[in-house]
Amino acid sequence: MAVIFSDLHSESGLKALEEYLSCKSYISGSQLTKDDVKVYAAVLKKPDGDLYPNASKWYEAVSGKLASSFPGKAVGVSIGGSPAAPAEAASEKVKEPAAEDDDDDLDLFGDETEDDKKAAEERAAAAKASTKKKESGKSSVLLDVKPWDDETDMKKLEESVRSIQMEGLLWGASKLVPVGYGIKKLQIMLTIVDDLVSVDSLIEEQLTVEPCNEYVQSCDIVAFNKI
Structure with missing residues (x-):
């Protein structure tokens, strides 16, 4: 499943993208995929290099790839992920009604x-x-996030978990807890707005699928309390 970011026209959306790309060259790893094209389509312009260096570098890389893949055409993408129409054709579509x-x-x-x-x-x-x-109510949730093995980079695991951003979700404090044989699990607190976020959906549709499942083996709800 493709990574989903909130409004990429806003500061919070760009911050989420910047944090997510802190340890990646592209959305799904080290190579350009359709996920990059979809996210690129949602970004109106190149992010400020001083404020969002990772996102800016990624934007330039994707733009260069698209330009080399479609020479002679306007650099851009449609929401569906297809390359933009040639500049001349797009210009004609704009000019025809204007002439009248x-x-x-x-x-x-x-x-x-x-x-x-x-x-x-x-x-x-x-x-x-x-x-x-x-927003009728909020809940405090404690999650156990388990890695695949003792070689899993727990710092990247936590970064991957926190990269998930959505309305009504706020990540809190976390700690690593030994489980045996050199393996540690991540215990992390989160606060959710009950009407906006389902913890089951968060686990099934975000935390245990690509790209998080590169580090996350499984998640368990340890505690769930209404606030």
């Missing part, structure tokens, strides 16, 4: 776009407020 409009139409269109932007911001604020109202 006069200057007044263009000015009106600009005014409407500004109004639409304000309306969208108001809708987003209302949706956010509505979401907060729906």
